[in-house]
Amino acid sequence: xxxxxxxxxxxSETQEHLHNMGRLLIDLEKNPAxxxxxxxLFREAHSIKGMAASMGxxxxxxxxxxxxxxxDGFRAGGQIPVAAFDRLLAGIDLLEGLVDDLAAERPERDIxxxxxxxxxxxxxxxxxxxxxxxxxxxxxxxxxxEPEAASEETLRIxxxxxxxxxxxxxxxxxxVRDLAGQGRLLNSVPDEQELLQGGxxxxxxxxxxxxxxxxTVKERLLAMPDVARVSCVVExxxxxxxxxxxxxxxxxxxxLDQFINLAGExxxxxxxxxxxFAENRVQDLKLGLDQLTRLITDLHHQVLQVRMMPVASIxxxxxxxxxxxxxxxxxxxxxxxxxxxxxxDRAILEALADPLMHMVRNAIDHGIEAAGxxxxxxxxxxxxxxxxxxxxxxxLDPEAIRRKAVERGLLSPAQARSTADxxxxxxxxxxxxxxxAEVTETSGRGVGMDVVKSVVEQLGGTLQxxxxxxxxxxxxxxxxxxxxxxQVLLVECEGKTVAIPLTRVLRTLExxxxxxxxxxxxxxxxxxxxxxxxxxxxxxxxxxHRPMSGSIxxxxxxxxxRKVGLVVDRLVGQREVFVKxxxxxxxxxxxxxxxxxxxxxxxxxxxxxQTLLEEQAAGSKLRSAGGNP
Amino acid sequence: MGLRVLIxxxxxxxxxxLKEIFLKAGYEVVGEAGDGLEAVEQYRQLRPxxxxxxxxxxxxxxxxALQDIRKEHPDACIVMxxxxxxEALILEAVQAGARDFIVKPFKEDKVLEVVxxxxxxx
Numbered sequence: 158x159x160x161x162x163x164x165x166x167x168x169s170e171t172q173e174h175l176h177n178m179g180r181l182l183i184d185l186e187k188n189p190a191x192x193x194x195x196x197x198l199f200r201e202a203h204s205i206k207g208m209a210a211s212m213g214x215x216x217x218x219x220x221x222x223x224x225x226x227x228x229d230g231f232r233a234g235g236q237i238p239v240a241a242f243d244r245l246l247a248g249i250d251l252l253e254g255l256v257d258d259l260a261a262e263r264p265e266r267d268i269x270x271x272x273x274x275x276x277x278x279x280x281x282x283x284x285x286x287x288x289x290x291x292x293x294x295x296x297x298x299x300x301x302x303e304p305e306a307a308s309e310e311t312l313r314i315x316x317x318x319x320x321x322x323x324x325x326x327x328x329x330x331x332x333v334r335d336l337a338g339q340g341r342l343l344n345s346v347p348d349e350q351e352l353l354q355g356g357x358x359x360x361x362x363x364x365x366x367x368x369x370x371x372x373t374v375k376e377r378l379l380a381m382p383d384v385a386r387v388s389c390v391v392e393x394x395x396x397x398x399x400x401x402x403x404x405x406x407x408x409x410x411x412x413l414d415q416f417i418n419l420a421g422e423x424x425x426x427x428x429x430x431x432x433x434f435a436e437n438r439v440q441d442l443k444l445g446l447d448q449l450t451r452l453i454t455d456l457h458h459q460v461l462q463v464r465m466m467p468v469a470s471i472x473x474x475x476x477x478x479x480x481x482x483x484x485x486x487x488x489x490x491x492x493x494x495x496x497x498x499x500x501x502d503r504a505i506l507e508a509l510a511d512p513l514m515h516m517v518r519n520a521i522d523h524g525i526e527a528a529g530x531x532x533x534x535x536x537x538x539x540x541x542x543x544x545x546x547x548x549x550x551x552x553l554d555p556e557a558i559r560r561k562a563v564e565r566g567l568l569s570p571a572q573a574r575s576t577a578d579x580x581x582x583x584x585x586x587x588x589x590x591x592x593x594a595e596v597t598e599t600s601g602r603g604v605g606m607d608v609v610k611s612v613v614e615q616l617g618g619t620l621q622x623x624x625x626x627x628x629x630x631x632x633x634x635x636x637x638x639x640x641x642x643x644q645v646l647l648v649e650c651e652g653k654t655v656a657i658p659l660t661r662v663l664r665t666l667e668x669x670x671x672x673x674x675x676x677x678x679x680x681x682x683x684x685x686x687x688x689x690x691x692x693x694x695x696x697x698x699x700x701x702h703r704p705m706s707g708s709i710x711x712x713x714x715x716x717x718x719r720k721v722g723l724v725v726d727r728l729v730g731q732r733e734v735f736v737k738x739x740x741x742x743x744x745x746x747x748x749x750x751x752x753x754x755x756x757x758x759x760x761x762x763x764x765x766x767q768t769l770l771e772e773q774a775a776g777s778k779l780r781s782a783g784g785n786p
Numbered sequence: 787m788g789l790r791v792l793i794x795x796x797x798x799x800x801x802x803x804l805k806e807i808f809l810k811a812g813y814e815v816v817g818e819a820g821d822g823l824e825a826v827e828q829y830r831q832l833r834p835x836x837x838x839x840x841x842x843x844x845x846x847x848x849x850x851a852l853q854d855i856r857k858e859h860p861d862a863c864i865v866m867x868x869x870x871x872x873e874a875l876i877l878e879a880v881q882a883g884a885r886d887f888i889v890k891p892f893k894e895d896k897v898l899e900v901v902x903x904x905x906x907x908x
Contacts, residue, residue: 163799170797200843204796204797207869207890208799210890315896346889
């Protein structure tokens with residue numbers, strides 16, 4: 158049987174089971190006698206074992222089996238002893254390591270050190286208090302163990318007893334004992350103990366490590382009474398597939414049915430349009446096109462569904478991470494995860510996994526004091542998903558950030574005074590902003606926040622920080638549901654159309670000449686109680702200058718937490734577009750994040766105002782531009 | 787005629803493997819169930835010729851499902867799926883009326899052999 162096609166499925170299902178195990182274990186640590194929890198944990202290990210054995214991943218199967226045995230023991234005992242948690246977690250880590258090895262097509266790492274040392278429950282029960290260093294060694298990739306002695310091979314033996322054999326269990330037991338005398342019997346199904354209880358035994362499956370040739374072993378078995386068939390083959394590791402692993406998703410069959418229905422409807426729609434066109438029936442053409450629009454919307458919606466995964470796929474590891482951080486920092490953190498069922502595009506979720514960990518780590522390292530609460534929540538906000546990491550810790554200290562910003566020349570003292578706290582907090586996302594100890598202690602969460610922000614922005618999202626000294630910090634990520642198809646605002650300059658992702662547009666504005674003021678050499682416009690610098694997109698794109706007349710359209714966007722107005726010739730309108738990524742050399746153009754094709758076949762570039770301006774203004778112009786009173 | 791089979795296992799992976807084996811052998815897989823409750827439900831609706839029943843499953847174990855099905859349909863033909871280390875459960879299942887068992891990791895020839903032997907019996 159060709160197992161290669163089950164490979165991807167093995168990985169996706171096993172990942173899920175491992176996540177579940179980690180989570181169940183963390184929950185059980187708080188409530189070690191939760192019978193249902195132990196049962197579930199047992200089932201997860203059992204599932205992994207079954208799949209790994211089917212794939213021929215022996216060490217993975219063996220370790221899963223080992224954990225399963227231990228859990229079975231705890232199940233009988235009614236609870237998991239406190240001392241066993243670290244070891245169980247180390248076991249899950251080791252399983253993850255093995256799965257990594259398999260995914261990378263390396264030999265499975267050694268598990269002997271972990272598994273050996275007695276019956277699983279005893280090893281678990283007699284565990285010394287703090288052997289974590291020793292136990293964590295398996296997570297370091299270790300090359301496969303020594304090759305087996307050349308003369309010894311593992312035989313996989315199947316004996317089938319004749320139909321109507323007399324006392325088959327006893328016969329089988331004799332065979333097991335005989336085989337055990339010819340080498341090392343690795344396992345037999347059923348085993349000796351089972352056979353002792355009698356029953357309808359028709360077949361025996363054994364694995365025997367022996368130096369005797371397979372043919373000899375086979376003949377010896379065939380010579381026994383009531384033996385109908387013997388198969389005796391040398392066990393070989395499954396050949397490893399060389400080609401790269403394709404990513405897979407699991408799709409509800411109901412959804413596939415809907416695809417087929419849609420495909421069917423599209424086909425009839427095509428015939429309808431063809432007929433209407435051939436007979437020049439304009440009204441039917443219009444009807445057909447309306448129907449096509451609806452079908453495409455449905456199709457789009459459903460394809461997106463396939464790409465959707467619950468947020469739980471990335472929050473699953475958080476309880477474990479928080480637990481480890483609690484140990485490391487000696488703080489006590491109560492973690493709440495909300496809205497795990499909210500679904501997002503898998504590409505976005507995969508990109509968010511690391512940033513989420515950064516934020517959680519920062520909250521525990523710098524936000525929460527001795528004890529506190531950490532909430533990670535996900536919720537739908539119209540077309541966006543809001544992911545929020547919220548703690549009730551120290552909060553950010555605006556004054557410390559102001560000092561630091563002036564020190565580093567990011568803001569003038571006057572700017573520092575006039576910048577609102579909310580905008581000020583964005584500065585902690587500037588690379589390397591808060592590496593200094595005094596800021597880290599009181600206000601800094603700079604570690605990795607630049608990474609978080611840049612990932613969020615690459616995904617077309619925005620990041621907001623809300624905080625008050627002593628009242629905790631909330632970091633909010635507003636993210637699109639999917640990456641491939643986004644809403645854009647089309648604008649025109651000198652007859653050229655460019656697209657700005659709608660997530661980067663705060664609002665649009667028609668400014669009259671009278672509303673424009675000068676602040677030094679910079680044109681600004683008042684928006685509420687803020688002065689927003691106006692920047693000409695013509696100038697940025699190095700198009701010829703043109704004097705403006707009448708009202709001037711502007712797009713208000715945000716750059717490094719500060720509002721800017723981008724002046725354009727004309728606002729064309731809003732569109733839903735399919736983003737195509739650019740390849741070399743176009744991908745090197747700063748400020749251009751992709752391209753799309755409009756209905757008339759023209760190609761439009763999608764610009765990212767932030768990177769475009771950072772590249773163009775190289776910072777200095779912007780700094781002198783904004784906020785001077 | 788193609789045998790009508792219901793596959794019960796909480797792992798999609800295992801269900802797919804069995805399904806492939808059965809489809810290749812010309813059997814008809816009339817249903818799949820992911821736990822014991824679903825298995826009992828589906829058995830009522832589908833009346834398959836054969837059920838392959840995993841033992842360790844959420845909500846209702848394979849053995850409980852076997853007992854429930856046999857209570858309503860004493861002639862139900864159910865084959866248990868076991869993994870290494872489950873001999874005791876297998877024996878329990880056989881005593882509760884399972885026709886036979888197949889062992890994970892599934893091997894095509896072994897699975898078919900067990901199924902054919904059972905299907906050949908009235």
